[in-house]
Amino acid sequence: MMTIKEKVNVEEQAIRAKKAAKVLSTLSTEKKNEALMTIANFLEREYHEILKANVVDLDNGKTKGYDEAFMDRLSLSKERIFEFANGLRNVAILDDPTGKVLSGWTLDNGLTVEKISVPLGVIGMIYEARPNVTVDATGLALKSGNAIVLKGGSSAISSNERIVDVIHQALEETDIPKDAVQFIATTDREATKQLFTMKQHIDVLIPRGGGSLINAVVNNATVPVLETGVGNCHIYIDKEADLQKALSIFVNAKTDRPAVCNAAETLIVHKEWFTNHHQHLVATLAEHNITVYGDEHIISVIPDARKATEHEWANEFLNMSIAIKAVDHVSEAIEHIDEYGTKHSEAIITENKETAHEFFKQVDAAALYHNASTRFTDGGALGFGAEIGISTQKLHARGPMGLPALTTVKYIMTGDGQIR
Amino acid sequence: MMTIKEKVNVEEQAIRAKKAAKVLSTLSTEKKNEALMTIANFLEREYHEILKANVVDLDNGKTKGYDEAFMDRLSLSKERIFEFANGLRNVAILDDPTGKVLSGWTLDNGLTVEKISVPLGVIGMIYEARPNVTVDATGLALKSGNAIVLKGGSSAISSNERIVDVIHQALEETDIPKDAVQFIATTDREATKQLFTMKQHIDVLIPRGGGSLINAVVNNATVPVLETGVGNCHIYIDKEADLQKALSIFVNAKTDRPAVCNAAETLIVHKEWFTNHHQHLVATLAEHNITVYGDEHIISVIPDARKATEHEWANEFLNMSIAIKAVDHVSEAIEHIDEYGTKHSEAIITENKETAHEFFKQVDAAALYHNASTRFTDGGALGFGAEIGISTQKLHARGPMGLPALTTVKYIMTGDGQIR
Known part of the structure; x- marks a missing residue:
């Protein structure tokens, strides 16, 4: 060559x-x-x-x-x-x-x-x-x-x-x-x-x-x-999440531009919220042709969901797939993010400000969101005027x-x- | 063991x-x-x-x-x-x-x-x-x-x-x-x-x-x-340097604590200043028992000075030795610092503010001094309250x-x- x-x-x-x-x-x-x-x-x-x-x-x-x-x-x-x-x-x-x-x-x-x-x-x-x-x-x-x-x-x-x-x-x-x-x-x-x-x-x-x-x-x-860019970003839907905000933020973060680093790769749902709203979530996933990889709890409820392996939790899809995990408490969501997150952008959807505050305090990442899409992690979107990259280092x-x-x-x- | x-x-x-x-x-x-x-x-x-x-x-x-x-x-x-x-x-x-x-x-x-x-x-x-x-x-x-x-x-x-x-x-x-x-x-x-x-x-x-x-x-x-600490620091005595300031700053930077990173390791002298003041410099060096390694110009004038090699220009002595180089212009001093400095602390002694300004603009180092000792590069001395180290990285x-x-x-x- x-x-x-x-x-x-x-x-x-x-x-x-x-x-x-x-x-x-x-x-x-x-x-x-x-x-x-x-x-x-x-x-x-x-x-x-x-x-x-x-x-x-x-x-x-x-x-x-x-x-x-x-x-x-x-x-x-x-x-x-x-x-x-x-x-x-x-x-x-x-x-x-x-x-x-x-x-x-x-x-x-x-x-x-x-x-x-x-x-x-x-x-x-x-x-x-x-x-x-x-x-x-x-x-x-x-x-x-x-x-x-x-x-x-x-x-x-x-x-x-x-x-x-x-x-x-x-x-x-x-x-x-x-x-x-x-x-x-x-x-x-x-x-x-x-x-x-x-x-x-x-x-x-x-x-x-x-x-x-x-x-x-x-x-x-x-x-x-x-160091720039790899974003294995999570959206956590808390038990006190508003249904419409949760779905629209998830859809935006997952589907707006799935190949970029601030797109969502894993959805973590509180089991209470999931029990109450899974039909809406399933309909939304189907509407957007999103492929689902889930844990045991998820695949027992969502039709066609495949079993998520270590590979899905740990890596970016960069396409129209999502890994979904069900948890009993916000702390379990934080632990999962600690283990698999790349310290890029992480979001919590909840109407409870204290839970959001806990999430902000405990999660170690460059950008943390309460009731907003991870897609805002971008120099242009945040008003920096220009961007040389998104640092995932400290x-x-x-x-x-x-x-x-x-x-x-x-x-x-x-x-x-x-x-x- | x-x-x-x-x-x-x-x-x-x-x-x-x-x-x-x-x-x-x-x-x-x-x-x-x-x-x-x-x-x-x-x-x-x-x-x-x-x-x-x-x-x-x-x-x-x-x-x-x-x-x-x-x-x-x-x-x-x-x-x-x-x-x-x-x-x-x-x-x-x-x-x-x-x-x-x-x-x-x-x-x-x-x-x-x-x-x-x-x-x-x-x-x-x-x-x-x-x-x-x-x-x-x-x-x-x-x-x-x-x-x-x-x-x-x-x-x-x-x-x-x-x-x-x-x-x-x-x-x-x-x-x-x-x-x-x-x-x-x-x-x-x-x-x-x-x-x-x-x-x-x-x-x-x-x-x-x-x-x-x-x-x-x-x-x-x-x-x-x-990255912290290695300081191959230079004092440049310009042709328009004040004799007393030059000698006292040099002595302080070299002898106050020779083993520390902000101590002077090389003295660069403008040939005009050196021609006029070398007797004072030689007396000062002798008074403080400072061992001299010099370039050709220096060893032809200072008795007992040894020939400086690449090793002396490039490394810290961390003891009572000094390398001395004679230059025709501030730009030659800056070039030498560019080549051998560790981007820690560099000083110019001159009564000419424009020359000092040129030195400040051109020299790439963490701390730059005009008419003051390099020994001030220290969290305590500069009023930081505490110091975890002196960064020589950018x-x-x-x-x-x-x-x-x-x-x-x-x-x-x-x-x-x-x-x-």
């Missing part, structure tokens, strides 16, 4: 990015915004070229027999490219997350202390098929004064390469070093692995994609990782990550000879 | 800690403070028992021929134990970092969003000889609602075990599960390695100690790490880490049936 062109030097590219990051960190907000607007304009101007490159990827994908969902993620159109451009314009109008004095004070000896936000430096982005990540991640990196090294999925290599060409043209137009955006133009997996350990040149790795990609990065990288950033997640701090001390 | 007693089950201990962490996260501030005060009182009451255990470690250390500095770090006294107790009392009066609403807003659809600070869960502390870390880390963990797994250095095992016994007594007295503080009572290095990959049970690892310990953790852990926390570094966030969404 390797061609001459694919003999890339990943380390050299990372070093170039590091050097460019120095320049990026000193750019004014206006200059960074100008770059984003220019990239947006150039993407629209060159959309035809990008579509031509996309056809190469699509043809390749057909030959390889990728499934429909995969081909859909890979596929570009004039409309989608114009959406990418508008996404960049939206990032341009967001507040610059760098250069903020987050706190400041003066010591008794007269030394002034300021904690200021600064760019992280170089972001390594490792992702799968979607070419929109190439544009989105570049926009967020540049806006926050960071350089970026992009390693996209092999299936989108032609589209990504063309998009990065356009980005480079726009950077040249705005007098910003194009080395700030590095694209690793190879389908060789070794190139990705090289990024894992380049602590000298890369400040953070952000994997975007399926569980196996994310685990490969987390388990092998010595560069710090911002350090640095948790939940939807906006621009501030791409910054760190410096403590700046100014004195006139103070010693200790 | 292994005894029957040392057959510990690290995973079981981590699981117990995780379970206890659930309880810890729901404790009131008052309850946590009561625990800290009780531990403080019990440490004072039991100081004699702790000293007896310390004698065992000291005897062992003598047999093994540890050096004086090491024995000093290992050695306890009534005064030191009473200092540990007062340290806990000081942590008790600090603001509780958990349960704070960091931000909050309401979406157009009526869904309320709150971002609140919560404990991380279980902290894994891996450290070397100093038994004070056992007390300090426990105090900070409990105050921030976290459980802690302690793996101290083998040389202090007897002291640490006795200290943890006392902590356990105090927790029982205050009705807090003693499982919240786990001590891995073994000298077996495999036990430490087991902690590296226990992502299910441990939320963060904090290594405290020398570079090799820290690197072993960073390079092998899949549990997220808060994610989560950078620089001195106080109690907030031991917290993460939850997004709490409250609705009445909102769907997307």
Whole structure:
């Protein structure tokens, strides 16, 4: 599969990015915004070229027999490219997350202390098929004064390469070093692995994609990782749940976009509620063609439900299936979430505020919902303006990550000879 | 060296800690403070028992021929134990970092969003000889609602075990599960390695100690790490530096406590300043018995200076030696710091504010100083109240880490049936 062109030097590219990051960190907000607007304009101007490159990827994908969902993620159109451009314009109008004095004070000896936000430096982005990540991640990196090294999925290599060409043209137009955006133009997996350990040149790795990609990065990288995305999310319907709220929230969380990380994968029902309302639940499941995997209690009541195994409790379906478990108490629901949840988004449906409070206190996850759909765990939906991913880890950033997640701090001390 | 007693089950201990962490996260501030005060009182009451255990470690250390500095770090006294107790009392009066609403807003659809600070869960502390870390880390963990797994250095095992016994007594007295503080009572290095990959049970690892310990953790852990401590710190004396400030800051940063991470390890001098003032510098170096390793320019001027090699530029001396480099421009100093610094603390001495500003902009480090000593990079000195370590990484926390570094966030969404 390797061609001459694919003999890339990943380390050299990372070093170039590091050097460019120095320049990026000193750019004014206006200059960074100008770059984003220019990239947006150039993407629209060159959309035809990008579509031509996309056809190469699509043809390749057909030959390889990728499934429909995969081909859909890979596929570009004039409309989608114009959406990418508008996404960049939206990032341009967001507040610059760098250069903020987050706190400041003066010591008794007269030394002034300021904690200021600064760019992280170089972001390594490792992702799968979607070419929109190439544009989105570049926009967020540049806006926050960071350089970026992009390693996209092999299936989108032609589209990504063309998009990065356009980005480079726009950077040249705005007098910003194009080395700030590095694209690793190879389908060789070794190139990705090289990024894992380049602590000298890369400040953070952000994997975007399926569980196996994310685990490969987390388990092998010595560069710090911002872990994103796997969401084995639960909806718990309490005995004091309102029937209509319960059903509509469940349906929304399960069926609105089943393939995304904030979709519901397991429904936990209190046995009392289930006894009273199972006919409504069964009708709703049937209406939406949802396949059910249940525990003993559930399969004894719901026709056609299959027996849920460890596999169903522990993994995302990412399709129109649901695992259902019946419990005697909210604490049993919390224990199940503790065991199988991925600390992403968890919801409780109840009219009892104390039960909801208990759920909020006990469940360890980035986003917790009382009487609302888990689908709101999203930078756009929650009003963050833009999102680099949804963190399921606890350090640095948790939940939807906006621009501030791409910054760190410096403590700046100014004195006139103070010693200790 | 292994005894029957040392057959510990690290995973079981981590699981117990995780379970206890659930309880810890729901404790009131008052309850946590009561625990800290009780531990403080019990440490004072039991100081004699702790000293007896310390004698065992000291005897062992003598047999093994540890050096004086090491024995000093290992050695306890009534005064030191009473200092540990007062340290806990000081942590008790600090603001509780958990349960704070960091931000909050309401979406157009009526869904309320709150971002609140919560404990991380279980902290894994891996450290070397100093038994004070056992007390300090426990105090900070409990105050921030976290459980802690302690793996101290083998040389202090007897002291640490006795200290943890006392902590356990105090927790029982205050009705807090003693499982919240786990001590891995073994000298077996495999036990430490087991902690590296226990992502299910441990939320963060904090290594405290020398570079090799820290690197072993960073390079092998899949549990997220808060990297602390290695400080290859530089003092840059600019051509426009004031002579007295330059010398006194250099002497303080180099000689006040040469073995600590915020001590100066390399002096960079502008050639103009050096030409004018080298006699004063040489006299100062001689007065403090500082051994000099220099570049060509330096060794041609300073008598007895040895030639600095890559080793001296790249590593901490942690003793009364200094590497000295002469440069033609501040940019050359910045390049040297880029290459050899550990992003800990870097200082510029100059009367030119613009040069200082350039240094602040360009140097990538946790703490930057203009006309002040690097020795101020310390939670106590900067007024943080307490410190779990000094982070040299960029994610989560950078620089001195106080109690907030031991917290993460939850997004709490409250609705009445909102769907997307």
